[in-house]
Amino acid sequence: MKERGYIERLWREEKYRVLAHSKQHYDEIRELLKQDPSYATVKDKIDEALTITPTTGSTINAFDHMWGYFKNKATANEKEQYLTLKRQFQNKQIDASLIQQFLKNMAEEYEVQYLINSTALYK
Template structure:
């Protein structure tokens, strides 16, 4: 049971980072989690996903998923800033901005996400 819990925690922390790098790997890991694959299997799959070079599409998709946590709370100015960063495909800057918003709005799930803990500048 402990290994299952360990896999759940790791997946929760790495989910958006995996999605940022590869939607294909994200989908495969979701299936592996549903099938309750061993922690070691999940860990290898996560590490492999993170080793993938992100595409513009995978980065945009992950960021849009994270943005969903804020869209009902942000001001029009914050939304405009997000839209500008996304239009210019400044994905590292968007991640930094989302980290700031996660802290401002105390979104614990995103605060614990490794994708927003990475230094991007």
Template sequence: MLEVKDKNLSAIKCQNATNETKHLKLLEKEWGRYKYAILEKSAADYQVIRNLLKDKTSYPVREFYRLIEDALSKETQPGAAENAAQHVWGYFKNKATPQERKAFEKSMRNYRNGTGSLATVKRQLHKLAMKYEEKYLVQSLYFYI
């Protein structure tokens, strides 16, 4: 269950797996950090994990992390990556300057037609998250894994 690629992520998994209180809020908080990274891989996996966390009477920690690890091991598909980037862009669409909007749209267009990279799109989104102090996004693993 706990593959060690990142010691900090593994430590959080261990804490959540061994926590005696077993509050679903711990997994919901983790989901907030992972969800856009999962959406970037597979909308179907994203939905499965969302549905798993709807049962407020259980604490499915092993299944939760198994699903996350399975989803993250998949190859990124351009359509899924674009969908996730558009969801993240939603945090800025009413705040961004016309120049920022134009730059984002150009980066997305370039990514879509194969002349740009997903890394460029994500760097741009991360820069906006920092500028507009979107703490939820800055703490998201979307930009880091």
């Protein structure tokens, strides 16, 4: 595999985790990928993003992006469950790991390989 392939795989795996930490870094990396960056440059930018403590808002943003894979497939019960978990997380009643587990279960149930390969759910 050429370096560009490794870079694209790295980004596929890390993008939602980066988004949960820093929307700014997420946007910067997306712009960087339009050029011809080295693997090391992209990896360094990802590592830099991951040093930023996620906020409730940035975490919800990443979860909502992942939920987008299911919103047209999910049952009414699954949609309600997601919204309830999200509301509880926003109100600091539950930890993010419960939404993570829910999305992980959804990814497996609906066989969404893109999310199954994501470090946001599987790390």
